[in-house]
Amino acid sequence: MTDADRQRLRSRLLTLEPTLPNPAIGTIQGNCLDIIQHLPLGSVDLLILDPPYNLTKDFNGLKFARRAVEDYTAWLDQLIVALKPLLKSTASIYICGDWLSSASIFTVATRHFVVQNRITWEREKGRGAKANWKNSSEDIWFCTASNHYTFNLEAVKLRRQVKAPYRTQDGNPKDWETTKGGNFRDTHPSNFWTDITIPFWSMPENTEHPTQKSEKLLAKLILASSNPGDFVFDPFVGSGTSSVVAKKLSRQYLGIDLNEEYCLLTERRLELADSERAIQGFTNNVFWERNTLAVQKRNRENADVQ
Numbered sequence: 001m002t003d004a005d006r007q008r009l010r011s012r013l014l015t016l017e018p019t020l021p022n023p024a025i026g027t028i029q030g031n032c033l034d035i036i037q038h039l040p041l042g043s044v045d046l047l048i049l050d051p052p053y054n055l056t057k058d059f060n061g062l063k064f065a066r067r068a069v070e071d072y073t074a075w076l077d078q079l080i081v082a083l084k085p086l087l088k089s090t091a092s093i094y095i096c097g098d099w100l101s102s103a104s105i106f107t108v109a110t111r112h113f114v115v116q117n118r119i120t121w122e123r124e125k126g127r128g129a130k131a132n133w134k135n136s137s138e139d140i141w142f143c144t145a146s147n148h149y150t151f152n153l154e155a156v157k158l159r160r161q162v163k164a165p166y167r168t169q170d171g172n173p174k175d176w177e178t179t180k181g182g183n184f185r186d187t188h189p190s191n192f193w194t195d196i197t198i199p200f201w202s203m204p205e206n207t208e209h210p211t212q213k214s215e216k217l218l219a220k221l222i223l224a225s226s227n228p229g230d231f232v233f234d235p236f237v238g239s240g241t242s243s244v245v246a247k248k249l250s251r252q253y254l255g256i257d258l259n260e261e262y263c264l265l266t267e268r269r270l271e272l273a274d275s276e277r278a279i280q281g282f283t284n285n286v287f288w289e290r291n292t293l294a295v296q297k298r299n300r301e302n303a304d305v306q
């Protein structure tokens with residue numbers, strides 16, 4: 001990002017002064033705990049919480065320090081107490097963490113929400129340890145504000161290649177489809193995700209942010225738990241993944257980050273999303289299992305000529 005980019009993007013950020021627009025759609029720089037006080041109550045359909053995990057991490061010069069489990073739990077509790085009034089009674093909440101942060105997330109989430117599930121995401125990459133198992137998974141806790149909530153099952157089914165194409169007695173495919181691109185089955189999405197990598201250098205969505213989530217991961221959460229036009233709020237927006245995906249999927253969005261550089265990164269990605277709506281790994285409105293790029297490409301070409 002050049003200084004000229006920064007100057008241009010800075011003018012797009014929302015500010016509390018003189019007043020925040022209503023609805024506030026975009027990105028605000030600041031401490032989310034302060035900004036939350038200025039947001040309308042009962043307005044959020046989907047809350048994405050990807051806070052600093054209970055690890056020591058440098059976010060572009062602003063450090064988050066690992067603390068005792070009970071202190072991290074207290075920090076998270078204070079955050080959720082502040083966020084809760086912003087939620088609609090039908091809202092869904094996803095809270096991300098690693099194995100250690102999960103101890104705190106579960107404690108706090110059960111205090112305030114209905115905990116529906118825990119997704120385990122195999123993110124693969126991780127730093128090898130000399131005397132421990134490598135950390136290569138993360139948790140995403142799925143909670144709701146009540147028992148009335150949106151879950152768009154069909155939108156998040158996973159398309160898998162059929163290896164052993166079983167047919168019924170009359171010769172028809174059993175629970176799978178033949179297409180020009182191959183044989184596929186759309187399966188129920190489970191709480192164990194192995195089809196998503198963290199963004200890496202050759203992916204167009206990759207940025208400098210140290211803990212960027214991939215667009216495909218956010219697309220699953222947003223498609224399952226919101227509808228077009230709904231309001232998606234991410235108080236720790238980082239490089240902007242949730243806002244960008246919300247925009248691509250025609251939801252409204254607001255992101256906050258303490259770090260101005262990340263807010264500007266978010267705005268740059270939002271700008272690019274005006275002309276680039278694609279989400280890698282979500283082709284023709286379908287989530288594909290991993291290592292199927294060639295098949296997806298064939299399928300896209302077939303869809304294009306139909």
Ligand SMILES: C[S@@+](CC[C@H](N)C(=O)[O-])C[C@H]1O[C@@H](n2cnc3c(N)ncnc32)[C@H](O)[C@@H]1O
Nearest residue numbers: 031032050059212213236237238239241257258
């Ligand atoms: C785990 S990262 C989020 C990554 C994001 N999901 C993405 O895809 O890029 C957490 C973010 O929270 C920001 N942050 C830390 N404390 C904050 C606070 N009090 N208010 C707002 N943002 C904060 C950090 O700057 C960092 O970018």
